[in-house]
Amino acid sequence: FRFCRPRSDACNSVASKACRERLRREKLNERFSELSALLEPGRPVKTDKLALLGDAIKVINQLKSESDEYRETNERLLEEIKMLKAEKNELRQEKNVIKNEKEMIEHQLKTLSGAPPPPPPRPPTSHGFIPGLPPVYHTNASKVSVIPSYGFVPMWQYLPVGCGDTSEDHELRPPAA
Template sequence: MDVCNLDQASSRKRVRDESCSGPKTKACREKMRRDRLNDRFLELSSILDPGRPPKSDKASILGDAARVLVQLRSEARQLKESNEKLQETIKDLKVEKNELRDEKTRLKADKERLEQQVKAMSVPPAGFMPHPIAFHPAAATVAFAPHGQAPANKAGSVTAFPGVAMWQWMPPAVVDTTQDTKLWPPNA
């Protein structure tokens, strides 16, 4: 027999066993349950107010816990709303980024097209021959000299296009001289 049962039998009174080493009686089990509950309340009190000594009043501990829960829910709601706004902003920025990327691609294509046009305008067409003055700078002085005067270093004829046949760029109907006697009066 154990100690609880011996004391009961001899004095007809139930003696409290403070140790309650095992869950043998209902009173021992209830005492252990209350001790665990008190420990949990102390732990909750120390979590709610970490800087202050733990409270022993269960009602104030529960009130503080309810207040903290309301505060945490409010913060969680605000953070959720802020997160939704940020997600919306991210979505808008992605759309804007894609629009800017498309515009950049379009501008690059326009730039390349304009560069091709400039290049095409600067390259002479096939069969094009630049003005003879570009080939013979000395002819420029002859061409732009006052009429009838030769430059000092040139005593020859005044021709603006020396050695360049102009007929090659004229259409064949204009170059044809077989009908000149019929179409034009004789020159004296």
């Protein structure tokens, strides 16, 4: 039974069945040798089919566990990317709010910090220690002392708006008894 005959030969059905079985076994052996070469490249081909199947099962299980780990890592990284994108958007919004506040404060500062009005002209006198300025302790002076370096420039106009508000003074600073 070395040579397989074509199927058209009906008188030798036993020989054709043996031939088919031999071809099937040869294909199985070829597949097992391919599997052995895949599992252990560079080593001689194993002929123990049970050992090959056991090794294949181990490799497949290992690959499945690695695949699951990679999938979990990927999902975790995708969640982290979502969180970082949301945080980035929040920071952008905060940056825009702060930028708008800064521009508004700069605008207010420009409108409020215009050049202060010049001090009123002083009449020339020769009574003080500094020519052209009245003395600090003049006999006819009112109770308000004049300090020569400051003159009569009112300082209340330079106070912030919140300092001039006296509506909450009784709550913040109760009167002394």
